[in-house]
Amino acid sequence: MKKILLATALVALSTGLAAAQDVVRLGTEGAYPPFNFINDAGEVAGFERDVGDELCKRAELKCEWVTNEWDSIIPNLQSGNYDVIIAGMSITDEREEVIDFSQNYFPPAASAYVALSADADLKGTVAAQISTIQAGYVAESGATVLEFATPDESVAAVRNGEATAVFADKDFLAPIVAESNGELMFVGDEVQLGGGVGLGLRESDTELKAKFNTAIQSMKDDGSLNALIEKHFGPETAKF
DSSP states (O other): OHHHHHHHHHHHHHHTTGGGSSOEEEEEOSEETTTEEEOTTSOEESHHHHHHHHHHHHTTOOEEEEEOOGGGHHHHHHTTSOSEEOSSOBOOTTGGGTSEEEEEEEOOOEEEEEESSTTOOTTSEEEEETTSHHHHHHHHHTSEEEEESSHHHHHHHHHTTSOSEEEEEHHHHHHHHHTTTTSSEEEEEEEEOSSOEEEEEOTTOHHHHHHHHHHHHHHHHTTHHHHHHHHHHOTTSOOO
């Protein structure tokens, strides 16, 4: 019991110091373009790299980037491996039970199905990335959800016949469909899920959250956030 109490106290102490430390560590997946990916130089790139760097500049914070697999991205925030999740994470009530969120820096957007044929059975086996709101939606839809660690694996499951369709953010799927030369296509209806994409933070880091909220709002107010959304997702993507 003493060891448990000591460990709990140490975690509480370390997580409460994020806003005051010299470097704020930004945790991302690095495998979800155009939100985030690893470029040819081995560096984090994409929409969230541009947004994160600008937010840190406006908040006068020194930041560094850390990559982490999606399925453990929340536990590793809680354990102190980094201070902020910036990884295309939708704001949901379920996630807000365990972490806190900034205001959204990407508006609520559509999720969509992609398949090899227009008559694909969306109540069959549908692929989705594990621990996403899309995986939860598929599970509740009556279909059989086939979960994968990465979004690319969920798309590959459709191509190799493991799944009848994949369900994911439309903004992630759109360039894949466009580059498939007609092999893949959107099917079924689009679905609105979540409250947009926000920064994930530990509930104790209230000062850090306030700094980022101020920076996000300033980017919304001057139009620079919409400009980055259009740069990475195109003019037809939902903006603020």
